[in-house]
Amino acid sequence: GVSGGMPGNADSLAYLLPKMLPGSTWSITGIGKDHLPCMLLGLAEGCDGLRVGLEDNIFLEKGVLATNAQLVERACKLGELAGRTIATAADAREILGLTKHI
Numbered sequence: 793g794v795s796g797g798m799p800g801n802a803d804s805l806a807y808l809l810p811k812m813l814p815g816s817t818w819s820i821t822g823i824g825k826d827h828l829p830c831m832l833l834g835l836a837e838g839c840d841g842l843r844v845g846l847e848d849n850i851f852l853e854k855g856v857l858a859t860n861a862q863l864v865e866r867a868c869k870l871g872e873l874a875g876r877t878i879a880t881a882a883d884a885r886e887i888l889g890l891t892k893h894i
Contacts, residue, residue: 805833836874846858
């Protein structure tokens with residue numbers, strides 16, 4: 793959780809999931825210590841994406857500073873372990889309905 797946000801836990805997700813429109817594309821992130829548990833929870837509940845980056849979490853593990861690349865790599869490994877196909881940048885743009893800028 794973060795000030796002004798919902799707690800990063802299963803109860804919050806259980807509250808939100810039934811309120812989403814059918815067919816919604818959703819992703820999850822956790823701030824700080826909630827980062828890894830939220831990713832695992834999201835994968836278990838069928839999320840479409842994991843948000844990662846140093847703006848949300850600066851540690852790879854307790855006391856070990858991370859790089860963005862390490863956080864992305866860990867998210868990809870978790871997704872693969874959960875049986876997910878990892879989206880390329882082009883895949884992500886298509887999933888999100890983003891168009892190319894000229």
